[in-house]
Amino acid sequence: MTAGEHRAGRTAGEAIAITGLGAVSGYGAGTAALWKGLASGTSAIGPFSRFEHARFRTQFASEAGEPAATAGPARSSIADRFALAAAREALAQAGLPSQLDDLSCGIYFGSSTGGMFESESYFADLLGEPRRASRIGRLTAQQTCSPGETVARAHGVRGPVQTVASACASATLAMGNALAALRAGDIDVAIAGGSDSLCRLTYAGFNSLRAVDPKACRPFRAEREGMSIGEGAAVLVLESAASASARGARVLGWLVGAGASCDAHHMTAPDPQGAGIARAVEAALADASLSADDIDFVNVHGTGTPHNDAAEANMLRAVFGERLSTLPLTSSKGAIGHYLGAAGAIEAVATMLCFLHGAVHPTPGEGAVDPAMNLDLVIGRPRPVPGARFALSTNLAFGGTNAAIILGSGQT
Amino acid sequence: MRSVSAEVVVTGLGVLGAFGAGRRALLEGLRAGVPRLREVDRGAGFHRPGGARLAALADLSELGNLVPAALSRRMSPPARMAVAAMQLALRDAGLPEGTDHTSTGIVTGTAFGPAWVTEQLLRQILGQGPEQASPALFTESVASASAAQMAMMIRARGPNQTLTQREASDLLALGEAARWIRDGKAGRVLVGIVEESIPILHALLDRFQALARADRFGPERARPFDRHRNGFTAAEGAVVVVLESAAVAEARGAQPICRLLAHGAAFDPSASAHGWGNGAPPLARALRRFLDRNGVTPAGIDLIVSGASGSRLGDRLEALTLSAAWESRPLPPVVAPKGTTGEYGGGFLAAGLLAAAGERPGVTAGFGAVDPELGLAPWTGGELSPPRLTLLTALASGGAAAWTLVARPDRA
Amino acid sequence: MSAPAGAPATSEELAPRLKRLIVGTLRLEGLDPESIGDDQLLFGEGLGLDSIDALELVVAIEQEFAVAIPEGKVDHDVFHSVRTLALWLAERIALRDSQRETTAP
Secondary structure, three states, X not given: OOHHHHHHOOOOOOOXXXXXXXXXXOOEEOHHHHHHHHHHOOOOOEEOOOOOOOOXXXXXXXXXXXXXXXXXXXXXXXXXXXXXXXXXXXXXXXXOOOOOOOOOEEEEEEOOOOOHHHHHHHXXXXXXXXXXXXXXXXXXXXXXXXXXXXXXXXXXXXXXXEEEOOHHHHHHHHHHHHHHXXXXXXXXXXXXXXXXXXXXXXXXHHHHXXXXXXXXXXXXXXXXXXXXXXXXXXXXXXXXXXXXXXXXXXXXXXXXXXXXXXXXXXXXXXXXXXXXXXXHHHHHHHHOOOOHHHOOEEEOOOOOOHHHHHHHXXXXXXXXXXXXXXXXXXXXXXXXXXXXXXXXXXXXXXXXXXXXXXXXXXXXXXXXXXXXXXXXXXXXXXXXXXXXXXXXXXXXOHHHEEEEEEEEEOOO | OOOHHHOEEEEEEEEEEOOEEOHHHHHHHHHHOOOOOEEOOOOOOOOOOOOOOEEEOOOOOOHHHHOOHHHHOOOOHHHHHHHHHHHHHHHHOOOOOOOOOOOOEEEEEOOOOOHHHHHHHHHHHHHHOHHHOOHHHHHHOOOOHHHHHHHHHHOOOOOEEEEOXXXXXXXXXXXHHHHHHHOOOOOEEEEEEEEOXXXXXXXXXXXXXXXXXXXXXXXXXXXXXXXXXXXEOEEOEEEEEEEEEHHHHHHOOOOOOEEEEEEEEEEOOOOOOOOOOOOHHHHHHHHHHHHHHOOOOHHHOOEEEOOOOOOHHHHHHHHHHHHXXXXXXXXXXXXXXXXXXXXXXXXXXXXXXXXXXXXXXXXXXXXXXXXXXXOOOOOOOOOOOOOOEXXXXXXXXXXXXEEEEEEOOOOO | OOOOOOOOOOHHHHXXXXXXXXXXXXXXXOXXXXXXXXXXXXXXXXXXXXXXXXXXXXXXXXXXXXOOOOOXXXXXXXXXXXXXXXXXXXXXXXXXXXXXXXXXX
């Protein structure tokens, strides 16, 4: 089938194949390390050394550190290099060449701070008393679009390249954009994902909101106190079924639907009833031509903050009703913290790994699950989910932006 | 062929920038062909001697009327401008206060995000200590703050996202918004392009050699395509475009300003992190493929509104790309409004849509002598019929490229 | 910026300072600090502040009065009105000062 015929045969709502996965996380480089850590039930949240933090309100984070395949262009940021490592792994798994310029391939990335960590050294010099001369080169990778662009340049990408900067929903929204572009036939392959590194701006910022747990976050626990911040990157290679088949690529799973909405309620507090995220979920289900009954497990946003978890629990109840008490849920953030602009990507990869291993990973976190929520949070060890076909992944962001995607098992 | 009802039309345009508030003020400024520039405050000593001194700063005298202080007290400067431009756009579109925006979507595009807020936060965190970080400033520091404030102001609960891709942000945001309408995700989407200018940002752009400066060939000004061009003029402001499906617009009796036919995007991996590469031939192929897919030949384009800004390498790449795409045949009239509007803040987008709507464009301010390497002479006035089909172009530093085909409002 | 140690601070004296701090920190343009009632609700229907405003006030109060506000959520009972805030702040200042006296050589 030629590219032209691929496009002509596509219909709205078509499922898109996932043929490659890549990740860098607090458990190390690669998806194997990620799954091993997620399955262990022990979080990767603890003391960190990316920057001096004695004066900060809290002292824990999930630090990824320099990944093994860390080579990056001069003056690249660590967020850039996380992205490169994840992209390299995903492309290799997908069996795609390292140089993609012969393919109709686009990049859809999410990030919140790009290379801000490296830029902070420059700004500390520039804005400090007394002002110190500093090297402008430190700002080279500062932009939020830098990780996605760095991957594009490294792999000779010639298709559309875009970065979504919608805070915590960025990567999920980027995947929704990739899904739409693939269905429309604008591109044959999409490299979708996200990358963010720890930096003082976000670490101090979330602390100023008193939104950070002093230890490791405890999603959906009765005694939860706040989020934990993490860093890393994740990439998924997406392509049409026809494209995957023509290449003889192994289909790991499917991206079957995406939905988005806005609470229009408050800059940081979500709609307490979760009405906004519920609409995003309903939109994703409609986009996938599925109903809530088709969902076999959920990777929740689950930051561990009192308000966010409560709002999300309300949404889950509204959407799933009675089923909620027996629907396995997990929050990857309990394991690796909140990746901000990249959260949606690492959580999508985690969800895919759950399908591939036939089990939902547990949510680490101290204390009993909040009994008022009456939900089935997977804790302790992975929960086998034989025959699971579809999973929902949700993200709620600052400013009330909500995003949801639905992933399908490769067995579907 | 796509059905008429899914066609995307522009029904309102709100502009806030150097020429003040409203699209009429911008149009008059464009026709006069004289940029409205002001001295940037160099008192803090960030600027290098002999560098750029001017910017197209926004005239905010109408801001208080458009966004009351009581509502805007916590908004960042870009959010305030975006909300003000939104009020103008909704008025322009004939959508009064009280309109139900439950399903209205919002896409915003910005290159640098809330710069002043970020600077203050960095001063607090890096200069005084992390405990001094202001929670209100942090929540406003996300690039998506403008999109959130716009949504809250009118209770827009449809999909909501922010794209950041440097100088291609405007056309990419427009493209995603138009796709939502075509795919039935929203019947109405507001596209907001916003940028603010602060001294430190201006000084840093200058240190990256991006800005026009005075030299032996003349005073400081942007000279798109000119032989002696040496950089662009940074601008600040906000533009909001109201997009609707043709069906929604017709149902409420709204007169389209112009019709958005198609959106394309590509990437030049030979670009450096802050510059432009030499990938004109592949970009030209991508542009031709975009035109082909939409049943358009180069001969069918009546006007090109180019994103050329006065950048030495950017304008070069643009000219060579167009020349290659047209296979060295004569181009239609080309205008580059950034000679008047400056780069960023949406002025280019507004100018392009107005020209496509049939408003006589201004000549390319700052252009004097053809650059022999480029061989491109922009339109310098004279006979020009209202275009049936207009091509908007944007080649961003860092490698992203975007194009938009806009048709005149009537279908004759 | 910080209040001198040992200066006695009654809640009556603190109330007007808090009102000015509220207007200044939260950029409530055009609002006369004196027009804020001692018992006027700060949140919701009263002055209309929200959770972020409360956090901003915490930072400002810590700086202005050199007291540390304990970890944990901003207490809605304390931030109920200027009166309750001033009473609480007077206690915190007295506690701080007595701690300084006991640790002074």
